[in-house]
Amino acid sequence: MIQRRSALRGKSPGQYVCEQCGCPYTAKNDPRNRFCSPECKIIWRDSQRYARICKNCGKCFQATRNATLCSPECRDTVRIAALRAAVGLPEGQKPKGKGHRARCLRFGGSYDPAVTREKVLDRDGWVCQICGGDINPQALTSDPCYGTLDHVVPLSSGADHSWANVQAAHARCNGRKGPRRPRILVDSTS
Numbered sequence: 001m002i003q004r005r006s007a008l009r010g011k012s013p014g015q016y017v018c019e020q021c022g023c024p025y026t027a028k029n030d031p032r033n034r035f036c037s038p039e040c041k042i043i044w045r046d047s048q049r050y051a052r053i054c055k056n057c058g059k060c061f062q063a064t065r066n067a068t069l070c071s072p073e074c075r076d077t078v079r080i081a082a083l084r085a086a087v088g089l090p091e092g093q094k095p096k097g098k099g100h101r102a103r104c105l106r107f108g109g110s111y112d113p114a115v116t117r118e119k120v121l122d123r124d125g126w127v128c129q130i131c132g133g134d135i136n137p138q139a140l141t142s143d144p145c146y147g148t149l150d151h152v153v154p155l156s157s158g159a160d161h162s163w164a165n166v167q168a169a170h171a172r173c174n175g176r177k178g179p180r181r182p183r184i185l186v187d188s189t190s
Contacts, residue, residue: 020044100161109160117149124168131173144172154179
């Protein structure tokens with residue numbers, strides 16, 4: 001059993017025991033050092049790695065944490081397969097990484113592919129549902145009055161991308177609202 005550094009502390013000031021090989025050593029500059037040499041530190045660090053089998057490709061690999069996949073390629077393959085299964089994406093088509101579909105998958109909401117920006121703007125009559133102003137159909141994406149699709153309850157809260165949860169909004173208004181739920185106005189006269 002390897003002795004701790006404190007076991008030799010009473011024998012001589014600055015005298016410690018290496019956690020890898022058990023040899024006593026003197027700490028010169030840093031008393032927090034746990035090893036007598038850089039080689040012992042490397043051997044100890046390598047001994048802390050565990051052999052694991054990749055869930056995707058079946059290869060054996062070394063991991064220091066609870067890793068289940070051996071590489072970024074395997075991680076991407078598993079992520080794309082899960083996305084395809086969740087939203088019914090055909091085999092040859094790649095999922096979009098930052099769209100509503102991917103965000104629904106990430107936060108646990110359901111995705112309705114029929115809900116699009118243009119259809120929501122048409123449904124709401126090209127009127128911003130946050131401020132009540134008109135949305136310009138010819139506005140560029142950089143224009144603050146550009147029409148966007150706003151989720152009333154944010155997707156990051158686990159809400160659905162559905163007709164009941166979307167509304168038309170100016171880019172400026174949607175940006176100000178951010179990922180917050182809308183404030184409920186209380187009538188003070190009642």
